[in-house]
Amino acid sequence: MDVEFAVRYPFSSEARKVLQDIEASWNEPAMELGIERIKKALGNKLGRSTAMHREEQLEEIVAYAAARLLLGHVRNRFITNTFAVAEAKRASQYFHQEKEGTLEVLGEELGCVAHREETGYWIALPQYVRFAPGAPPYKLVNRRLQQGKVFVNRHERLRLLEEAVRLHVGRLKPVLDPPPSVKKAGEQLKKIIPPAETPSIAFQTGSHPPCIQQLLEDLKRHENLPHHARWYLAVYLLHTGMVVEQLISLYSNLPDFNEKITRYQIEHAQKKGYSIPTCATVKSWGISCPGCRRKSPLQWQGLRQGGTHERKGKKPDS
Amino acid sequence: MNEKAKNQIVKIFSRYYAQARLEILQPAQREFGMGNIKKIDHRHMAFPGLKELQAYLANNPPLFVSHSTAYYRYPEATPIEKKEWLGADVVFDLDLHAEEKFGIYRRLDSVKQDTLRLMEEFLLRDFGLEKKDLLVVFSGNRGYHVHIRHKDFLPIGSNERKELVDYIRGLGLNYEGFFTREEIKRGMVKLLGPRPTEDGYRGRFARAVIRQVEEKPTSIARIFAKPEPRDRFIGGIREGNWSKAPVKDIMPRLKPIADQLPLQSVNADAGVTQDISKLIRIPNSIHGETGCIAQVVDNMEKFEPLRDALLPLKGVATVRFTEDIPALEFANETLGPFKSGEKKDVPRPYALFVLLKGSADLEE
Numbered sequence A: 001m002d003v004e005f006a007v008r009y010p011f012s013s014e015a016r017k018v019l020q021d022i023e024a025s026w027n028e029p030a031m032e033l034g035i036e037r038i039k040k041a042l043g044n045k046l047g048r049s050t051a052m053h054r055e056e057q058l059e060e061i062v063a064y065a066a067a068r069l070l071l072g073h074v075r076n077r078f079i080t081n082t083f084a085v086a087e088a089k090r091a092s093q094y095f096h097q098e099k100e101g102t103l104e105v106l107g108e109e110l111g112c113v114a115h116r117e118e119t120g121y122w123i124a125l126p127q128y129v130r131f132a133p134g135a136p137p138y139k140l141v142n143r144r145l146q147q148g149k150v151f152v153n154r155h156e157r158l159r160l161l162e163e164a165v166r167l168h169v170g171r172l173k174p175v176l177d178p179p180p181s182v183k184k185a186g187e188q189l190k191k192i193i194p195p196a197e198t199p200s201i202a203f204q205t206g207s208h209p210p211c212i213q214q215l216l217e218d219l220k221r222h223e224n225l226p227h228h229a230r231w232y233l234a235v236y237l238l239h240t241g242m243v244v245e246q247l248i249s250l251y252s253n254l255p256d257f258n259e260k261i262t263r264y265q266i267e268h269a270q271k272k273g274y275s276i277p278t279c280a281t282v283k284s285w286g287i288s289c290p291g292c293r294r295k296s297p298l299q300w301q302g303l304r305q306g307g308t309h310e311r312k313g314k315k316p317d318s
Numbered sequence B: 001m002n003e004k005a006k007n008q009i010v011k012i013f014s015r016y017y018a019q020a021r022l023e024i025l026q027p028a029q030r031e032f033g034m035g036n037i038k039k040i041d042h043r044h045m046a047f048p049g050l051k052e053l054q055a056y057l058a059n060n061p062p063l064f065v066s067h068s069t070a071y072y073r074y075p076e077a078t079p080i081e082k083k084e085w086l087g088a089d090v091v092f093d094l095d096l097h098a099e100e101k102f103g104i105y106r107r108l109d110s111v112k113q114d115t116l117r118l119m120e121e122f123l124l125r126d127f128g129l130e131k132k133d134l135l136v137v138f139s140g141n142r143g144y145h146v147h148i149r150h151k152d153f154l155p156i157g158s159n160e161r162k163e164l165v166d167y168i169r170g171l172g173l174n175y176e177g178f179f180t181r182e183e184i185k186r187g188m189v190k191l192l193g194p195r196p197t198e199d200g201y202r203g204r205f206a207r208a209v210i211r212q213v214e215e216k217p218t219s220i221a222r223i224f225a226k227p228e229p230r231d232r233f234i235g236g237i238r239e240g241n242w243s244k245a246p247v248k249d250i251m252p253r254l255k256p257i258a259d260q261l262p263l264q265s266v267n268a269d270a271g272v273t274q275d276i277s278k279l280i281r282i283p284n285s286i287h288g289e290t291g292c293i294a295q296v297v298d299n300m301e302k303f304e305p306l307r308d309a310l311l312p313l314k315g316v317a318t319v320r321f322t323e324d325i326p327a328l329e330f331a332n333e334t335l336g337p338f339k340s341g342e343k344k345d346v347p348r349p350y351a352l353f354v355l356l357k358g359s360a361d362l363e364e
Helices: A001-007 A013-021 A030-043 A054-074 A077-095 A100-110 A125-131 A153-171 A180-192 A210-219 A229-241 A243-252 A259-270 A279-285 B003-019 B048-058 B107-127 B156-170 B200-215 B227-238 B255-259 B348-356
Strands: A113-118 A120-124 A150-151 B031-033 B041-043 B065-070 B070-072 B085-087 B090-095 B134-138 B143-149 B178-185 B188-192 B279-281 B318-321 B329-330 B333-334 B343-347 B358-362
Touching: A001 A013, A013 A054, A013 A077, A013 B031, A030 A054, A030 A180, A054 A077, A077 A153, A100 A113, A100 A153, A120 A125, A125 A153, A150 A153, A180 A259, A180 B255, A210 A229, A210 B156, A229 A259, A229 B255, A229 B348, A243 A259, A279 B048, B003 B048, B003 B348, B003 B358, B065 B070, B090 B156, B107 B134, B107 B143, B107 B156, B143 B279, B200 B227, B200 B255, B318 B348, B329 B348, B333 B343, B343 B348, B348 B358
Parallel strands: none
Antiparallel strands: A113 A120, A120 A150, B031 B041, B031 B065, B065 B279, B070 B085, B090 B143, B134 B143, B178 B188, B318 B343, B318 B358, B329 B333
């Protein structure tokens, strides 16, 4: 058994073997470790392992497993998604130093198999679309394809692997009949779950175009939004008169929310006074517009294009 | 539609379903939906097998019958979460958008050509699928459904399916990203780009540019009217070297070619592909708006829907038209035009068609 591998990748089958070997039990101390790991993930503090000794290493492996057990019991989308993002980013910190053989093993386990050639890798198309991030360079339409395989370079291959980790970690089995220690830990965890931030935005059907409505629904469910979707939503809501703090509060529902970066980006968008893009541009980013045949979101409610400070009764900044 | 017509239609549908060869993989794991007023009036139906489904349809023939693209552990359960989704076929829906009621039936060939393009260029070539992985079905009205049944595609989710539709529709295509610049010596840059032998949009783009230069050379630049610069440019593209164009601003001139690459008639709005709990017309069932069979197509080149997808009804029926109908090619003959109020003996498949379109009443 490779305990160091299991510490680096506690979601792996190697980690499961370790847990079986030590006959891990889900008592209160184990659940405490799980809570701590979740807290680190929520606080963006889940980094590379600092375990020096075998006991510490085993604790880390137990902590991950306990955290997942807890998440399967509590079933809060926000925490699960945030935890999955944190574990994926942590794992990716190790990827760059790994040999090809190790990456192959991980890829096989996660269903993200890449076949190496001289200048990069080929990945089967169904796997590529499952694990490709939402950013425009990863859109299938712009990729090199060959008979059902997609070409990626090493950096992209590692990025896909990171996505595969995120999806794997975020896919939880519901824990239906938890032992008392898990229930108790669940109660503790619920106290630290932030309430869903939903500043008042008109959610009545028809108050926003379907594309915006869908993005707001996704946000409410703490789903991750790709970059263009976040930008578009922010520009649109600034045009409706939402203030920066409200927008930041709304975006805090995102599983990888970083207040500093979000504040910078929203204030930047406000200062620049970006125009709301046309529907053709929105669709080109892959944002869903179910059943809508308008040409511009501005047509939906007669929103006036005039800078992000414009609100009813207020003149735009010159 | 009068009562006489409704009764006849029920009999026709019932007789057909008693002997039809419905094409459904793993029917016990599919949800079914049926309708007469709408396409789906009832859903969450399940049957242990094809025999049971067929017996039901023969006794209670609906105008429309659909099955889920998805496979479920408990297809009859509600709400949807309780069905336990096991995977779904990927289905592309191509159809003609049209305002006019009958005009689209004169344009079915264009959507057939798009379906052929979808299969050959995108699914067989780019996606690396084989013909046995695909089921091509005439929708029964104004388009086609293409089902992908390859096991590797079954588990992919809604977002991934949308990515496949986006691919075919060319959404987000950035052809300028196909190119890189390599400095040969100071001040001289070589433009490297896709070759025509490549798959995907890269190869598609290179082939389209070559075709355009060969067929309409001056549409890109006047100098391509001369064979030498034209052949030099094409020769360069074949090696991935796009620097051999004798024009400085070649990139923006290629944009109109890039814009023509995607397949526009794939229907993304209805969400057929993205919706992993979608109900889709059962292949070889009857389309209740036309009386045509949603025919599984083995040979797309030879297939003519208004000849090959008709119910095998012999003889004629007398109908009285309730509106003007233009001439249509139907079962290898030209029928019409007909005027509102006109009473006529017409072949029974055509009679069924106009009755279901609400354009005639049955006399006898």
